[in-house]
Amino acid sequence: MRIQHVELRDISLPLVTPFRTSLGSQDRRDLLLVKVTTADRHVGWGECAADADPSYSPEYIAGARDVLRNHLIPAVLRADDVAAAGVGELLGRVRGHQMAKSALEMAILDAELRAHDTSLASLFGVHRTELAVGVSVGIMDSIDELLEAVAEHVDAGYARIKLKIEPGWDVAPLAAVREAFGDALPLQVDANTAYGPGDLGYLRGLDRFGLTLIEQPFAPDDLATHAALAARMDTPICLDESITSTRDAMTAVRQGACSIINIKPGRVGGYFEARRIHDLCFASGVPVWCGGMLETGLGRAANLALAALPGFTLPGDISATSRYYAQDVTRPFELVDGVIELPTGPGIGVEPHLDRLELATTAVEIVGVPS
Numbered sequence: 001m002r003i004q005h006v007e008l009r010d011i012s013l014p015l016v017t018p019f020r021t022s023l024g025s026q027d028r029r030d031l032l033l034v035k036v037t038t039a040d041r042h043v044g045w046g047e048c049a050a051d052a053d054p055s056y057s058p059e060y061i062a063g064a065r066d067v068l069r070n071h072l073i074p075a076v077l078r079a080d081d082v083a084a085a086g087v088g089e090l091l092g093r094v095r096g097h098q099m100a101k102s103a104l105e106m107a108i109l110d111a112e113l114r115a116h117d118t119s120l121a122s123l124f125g126v127h128r129t130e131l132a133v134g135v136s137v138g139i140m141d142s143i144d145e146l147l148e149a150v151a152e153h154v155d156a157g158y159a160r161i162k163l164k165i166e167p168g169w170d171v172a173p174l175a176a177v178r179e180a181f182g183d184a185l186p187l188q189v190d191a192n193t194a195y196g197p198g199d200l201g202y203l204r205g206l207d208r209f210g211l212t213l214i215e216q217p218f219a220p221d222d223l224a225t226h227a228a229l230a231a232r233m234d235t236p237i238c239l240d241e242s243i244t245s246t247r248d249a250m251t252a253v254r255q256g257a258c259s260i261i262n263i264k265p266g267r268v269g270g271y272f273e274a275r276r277i278h279d280l281c282f283a284s285g286v287p288v289w290c291g292g293m294l295e296t297g298l299g300r301a302a303n304l305a306l307a308a309l310p311g312f313t314l315p316g317d318i319s320a321t322s323r324y325y326a327q328d329v330t331r332p333f334e335l336v337d338g339v340i341e342l343p344t345g346p347g348i349g350v351e352p353h354l355d356r357l358e359l360a361t362t363a364v365e366i367v368g369v370p371s
Helices: 061-078 084-090 099-116 122-123 143-156 171-181 197-209 223-232 246-254 270-285 297-307 354-360
Strands: 002-020 024-038 042-050 130-132 134-138 161-164 185-191 237-239 260-263 288-290 339-341 361-368
Touching: 002 171, 002 354, 024 099, 042 099, 061 084, 061 099, 061 361, 084 099, 084 270, 099 122, 099 223, 099 270, 099 288, 099 297, 099 339, 122 297, 130 270, 130 297, 134 143, 143 161, 143 171, 161 171, 161 270, 171 197, 197 223, 223 237, 223 246, 246 361, 260 270, 270 288, 270 297, 288 297, 354 361
Parallel strands: 134 161, 161 185, 237 260, 260 288
Antiparallel strands: 002 024, 002 361, 024 042, 130 339
């Protein structure tokens, strides 16, 4: 394909409830969407996973917009023939910026698949039509508020509960949830790097809660401390922020820093790299699951197709739309009898509703020359 022009669209969506992690709290999700239009008038949509500030990762929305506008989009506009599978190599001269690259790759992939009337699930060769999914529960102001939220999610049919934790909000909430819901509830925790090497002995005490996993307790570049904790705990260690490529995944597993990996396409540079990490882990017997970044229906649809691959054996953070948004820019994804159906249409399977998109839009920029 030849790319004619690219639209960068900033949107902002209010969350149904504030979402707090060890990194901070937010009551809105600001997002950058990417829309590509080809010379043959095919259109594709992508979504940048970056947050408004560089706390979860070094990337942030304004920086992603800048690198897309000035470096990544010009590279694809100059190319005579662009294939989605080759976008990673085409953009390789730009170091890092995985989330920006992933958004552009996703939009090109969506357009390419629509041109061939093929779905992303079909491209991946998946056979599942629905997925059991999990839900992430943020840090709360009180234990009572936490238990009320967990009860709501359990009643809704979510396959597992993930609690966000930080020092001072870990043992007490876990003990309360286990007491209220029992040992049979699949339960895991996510620290978002909130702990340090001095907390090894303390974190080891979380073994008594029978957790599915502990996710990213230490800094992204501290594989050694993750490996030290893994050697001392029965609970599996999972890495998120540490994994930005297939090479990172291979290194972490080889060093014993984790035995489970959270795959987020935005964090690793796109869906093709996410598939390569899946394939590596699947061949090595390392379970993976699909993390979430408070996506709109665009990212949610694509993540469902990815998470239907056979190596995704743990429920992902691909919750129903209503978990975060009263109104999304796409049709809502609903949890029915504990599962969410994969989209079946061409491309990623969904498109924005133009009226909803306009209501959420805060800025639009066109790069390239519309014909």
